[in-house]
Amino acid sequence: MPAGVYVRTGATTRRAEPEQVQSLILQGRNLSYDEQPTGAPPLSPEEVVGLCRRIGKRAGKTVTPENLESWGVLVRQGEDFLPTHAFDLLAGRSTHFATVQCACFKGTQKGRFIDRMDAEGPIDEQVEQAFRFVLRNIRLRTRIDGLYRVEDYEVPEAALREAIVNAVVHRDYLKHAFIQVAVYDDRVEVSSPGGLYGGLTLAQALRGGSSYRNRVLAELFFKMDLVEHWGSGISKMCDSCRAAAVSEPTFSDDGESFVVTFCRQKNAEKPETVLPPPPVPRRKLTSNEVAILNYLKEHESIANRQARELTGLSVSRVAALLARLAKEQYIEVSGEARTRIYRLASALGDGLLSPSSEDE
Numbered sequence: 001m002p003a004g005v006y007v008r009t010g011a012t013t014r015r016a017e018p019e020q021v022q023s024l025i026l027q028g029r030n031l032s033y034d035e036q037p038t039g040a041p042p043l044s045p046e047e048v049v050g051l052c053r054r055i056g057k058r059a060g061k062t063v064t065p066e067n068l069e070s071w072g073v074l075v076r077q078g079e080d081f082l083p084t085h086a087f088d089l090l091a092g093r094s095t096h097f098a099t100v101q102c103a104c105f106k107g108t109q110k111g112r113f114i115d116r117m118d119a120e121g122p123i124d125e126q127v128e129q130a131f132r133f134v135l136r137n138i139r140l141r142t143r144i145d146g147l148y149r150v151e152d153y154e155v156p157e158a159a160l161r162e163a164i165v166n167a168v169v170h171r172d173y174l175k176h177a178f179i180q181v182a183v184y185d186d187r188v189e190v191s192s193p194g195g196l197y198g199g200l201t202l203a204q205a206l207r208g209g210s211s212y213r214n215r216v217l218a219e220l221f222f223k224m225d226l227v228e229h230w231g232s233g234i235s236k237m238c239d240s241c242r243a244a245a246v247s248e249p250t251f252s253d254d255g256e257s258f259v260v261t262f263c264r265q266k267n268a269e270k271p272e273t274v275l276p277p278p279p280v281p282r283r284k285l286t287s288n289e290v291a292i293l294n295y296l297k298e299h300e301s302i303a304n305r306q307a308r309e310l311t312g313l314s315v316s317r318v319a320a321l322l323a324r325l326a327k328e329q330y331i332e333v334s335g336e337a338r339t340r341i342y343r344l345a346s347a348l349g350d351g352l353l354s355p356s357s358e359d360e
Contacts, residue, residue, distance in 0.1 A: 168192075
């Protein structure tokens, strides 16, 4: 190391930056940056409990300090807990560079801004902020489904969210650079500092290979239902685009950053043209359906697992119940498979419901 550390990128060899050397040392010891203690003083009980509650709310179960310790988010020191980098990132108290920079440019190159925003705070909330930023700056495309005109975003929502999640989970947090989400006239780019990790090549990644730079964050995002399962990110993006009949994203890695590029659709329209869904007649609700709707009046969202705990029904019966409520416009759905969550439809009133019939 005194003579310098060099890395190979494609056909070139270059001297590694100090933060890259630090990352290589951790990799050689089979350690990840996010599980390392920050060196900060012990956490207060309020800080620990606050993160337990926030992760527990997303995961749909009770999370204890001991859980965080076993997952590598905390390190015990006697009766105290010390923060790791994962704790700081999940609690939103991390470095200046742990931010997602979002920008919408006029034209096809960086230059004139139309819109810009920095997504800050806990990194899982940064995902949602960046996702909403892109949706407000891209258009809807129109297609016909049966008798109805259906409009959805020119970049499939599931693919876009997956790209941002992957950037946040797998970036190199030692690198003095930001995640960047850029919207151009012809494309959307999500750039993650650090490139692929652990000797993984782009060809291997496209075939489903995976290597995890931030093991703790990857595990926590899985537990919070923000990722479906490890190593599925690229295939999920491609599958979502194929299902929506749009061009699949392209991927590039130059050793400095990993970039996902989505093509924007030429036949898209402005979001303001969204049509209201066709009316659906109301019917009598079962007591289980009422229980779910009343739960949503007091909580932000519900997942299949929480609905099962609430009703005592099986996975398939809860899935059918939630699908029926969504079809009849009592609830709204976002995400796919393990990441799917349900929220109360905005048109539903605030009063508590009472069951109108027996459970099926």
